[in-house]
Amino acid sequence: MITDEQMDVRLQAAGTRWRAEHDTPATVDLTALQASDSAVTGLVHEVLPEPSAFEAPARHRRNRWLAAAGGIAAAALATVLVVQFGGNSTSGAPAGGQAGRLSGTAWVLSGMHTAKGADLPVADAVPLQFDAGPSVLGGDGCGTFNGPVSVSARDLTVRDLAHSANGCIGLSSSATRQISLIQAVIERGTVRWSVSGSTLTLARPGVGSLDYTAVAPGATPPPSVGTAGWTLQQVEVVKRIGNGSSDTGNGSYTHARLTFNGTGAFTVNAPCSAEVGTATFSGSSVQFSGRHDTYDAAGCSPYTGPGGRTGEARELSKLDSVLTGTTRWAVHNGSLTLSRAGITLTFGL
Amino acid sequence: MPMGELPAGLRTGAAEPADGATRRTRLEPAAGGARDVPPTAVSSFAEFAGPSLLPMTRLARRLAPNDDPDDIVQEALLRAWRKWHQFDDARGSATAWLLAITADQARAARRGRVRRLRIVAEGANVPDDASQSSPTETDRDLDLDRAIGTLTERQHLAVQLHYFLGLSVAETAEVMACSAGTVKSTLFDARTHLRRTLGAEA
Numbered sequence: 001m002i003t004d005e006q007m008d009v010r011l012q013a014a015g016t017r018w019r020a021e022h023d024t025p026a027t028v029d030l031t032a033l034q035a036s037d038s039a040v041t042g043l044v045h046e047v048l049p050e051p052s053a054f055e056a057p058a059r060h061r062r063n064r065w066l067a068a069a070g071g072i073a074a075a076a077l078a079t080v081l082v083v084q085f086g087g088n089s090t091s092g093a094p095a096g097g098q099a100g101r102l103s104g105t106a107w108v109l110s111g112m113h114t115a116k117g118a119d120l121p122v123a124d125a126v127p128l129q130f131d132a133g134p135s136v137l138g139g140d141g142c143g144t145f146n147g148p149v150s151v152s153a154r155d156l157t158v159r160d161l162a163h164s165a166n167g168c169i170g171l172s173s174s175a176t177r178q179i180s181l182i183q184a185v186i187e188r189g190t191v192r193w194s195v196s197g198s199t200l201t202l203a204r205p206g207v208g209s210l211d212y213t214a215v216a217p218g219a220t221p222p223p224s225v226g227t228a229g230w231t232l233q234q235v236e237v238v239k240r241i242g243n244g245s246s247d248t249g250n251g252s253y254t255h256a257r258l259t260f261n262g263t264g265a266f267t268v269n270a271p272c273s274a275e276v277g278t279a280t281f282s283g284s285s286v287q288f289s290g291r292h293d294t295y296d297a298a299g300c301s302p303y304t305g306p307g308g309r310t311g312e313a314r315e316l317s318k319l320d321s322v323l324t325g326t327t328r329w330a331v332h333n334g335s336l337t338l339s340r341a342g343i344t345l346t347f348g349l
Numbered sequence: 350m351p352m353g354e355l356p357a358g359l360r361t362g363a364a365e366p367a368d369g370a371t372r373r374t375r376l377e378p379a380a381g382g383a384r385d386v387p388p389t390a391v392s393s394f395a396e397f398a399g400p401s402l403l404p405m406t407r408l409a410r411r412l413a414p415n416d417d418p419d420d421i422v423q424e425a426l427l428r429a430w431r432k433w434h435q436f437d438d439a440r441g442s443a444t445a446w447l448l449a450i451t452a453d454q455a456r457a458a459r460r461g462r463v464r465r466l467r468i469v470a471e472g473a474n475v476p477d478d479a480s481q482s483s484p485t486e487t488d489r490d491l492d493l494d495r496a497i498g499t500l501t502e503r504q505h506l507a508v509q510l511h512y513f514l515g516l517s518v519a520e521t522a523e524v525m526a527c528s529a530g531t532v533k534s535t536l537f538d539a540r541t542h543l544r545r546t547l548g549a550e551a
Contacts, residue, residue, distance in 0.1 A: 001548035007540040014490050015512035022410060025402040026422035313456055314502055 102130040106264025107200050108278055108290055111211030112181055123175035125290040127265045127278050128212050139292055140182040141175050144276050156193045181208050215264035221281055224331040229259040230347030235318050238342040253311040258347055268319060270312060288323045318343050398426055401444040404514050405451045411509040412455035425454040445523035452506060496546040504539035507532055
């Protein structure tokens, strides 16, 4: 085996050769920094078969900027969203009572339709929920949004929407269309709503509509799990080495907070990121779906957590592996354990 | 660098006024609402980020070889632009700050690829993460690249920053937000792992 010094020399030489081969900087376009306003219209125009009354098509943008622009567009919407109470609004309606028909149920996206009624594929069964605030919390496949909502017999109006959107590059075109349509339908003020059976439909005339399906009763966590929230304390990984196996465990860098809200949604909050999705309990297993994360790298620089950014990233990758698909759960002595694919996460209250 | 003279690779296009003084450009409609920023701010940002563009590009290539480095760097610059007012040069150099953002962006790009792979039907023509590393000059470098791919994420980042970007230990520590001693021990662990891995293959 070569010595440490020889390895150092070999790496230095490889690095020098590699740098000599890669001495061209990326070509970037600073006009993109200035184009966020027109990116909003570009997004909407991309998803809609015909221009809507409130938008004019913007100049064409490169596709690879479409998803990234979504984050900016959402942020722009969050700040400039001034709800126009037009003809759709039913003023003076008993909002709290109507909101009661929506709250208490967890919904997941199950269908999308253009203004002409054509079906669009659902890329990600993102959650939507209302609480008694009344307020709305949902996802679009890229980030989460939440804010107060007023509900009348026919209309639903969101305002002062807060939106997180990060890590949105590299999405498929269907995912991008989904994000754009959700933003265009829900996040732009007044939208018509109706419930038929287990399906909630949100429709914005001239734009499109979204179907959400009520989550099954298993959405409510068992009493032992509850809704108080759990703090990550331990990550254990079973590594297979040769014919044997070994357990490795450590503490938690992030002390991420896992919360089941009681209506089928769960959230994970870590120092630099948050995740939201749906969780359905059944016996000793829980089905996680529709999970998406938000990650604000720039906001975390420089990172001061004990494990550093890489520590958090490594830990979150373990969380990702467990909070996916069917996972075993158990509560013993005040600790919640979630196990999947050789990884066990232990949470405490 | 004189104001208005942009580093190689940075393009402001038609939106950059020739006189640099009269037109105001609408920027950053994020929290706090849209604000008008004089176009000279873009030139200033170009000056701020320009010297870091090549190391950012190299890091993007090393950390996410299957993704377009232009996209990663562009997205990293967008985020840096939005957070520029938070940058504090007393806490580290601009290059370290931008490289840290680039590293996170490369990670986000990889996660985006995983998400996309979940969405796209199996069998779609998506390149495999492990199959297309950056081409290198010799088979020995290919072996080395393959072995580097087996390092832990932190060791991997330290090796890329120190050996392939050519940063000093202190600069690497700035990017990784840890001490120089931690970087040294991380690099030592990485070299030990590589020696064993390459020794076992020999």
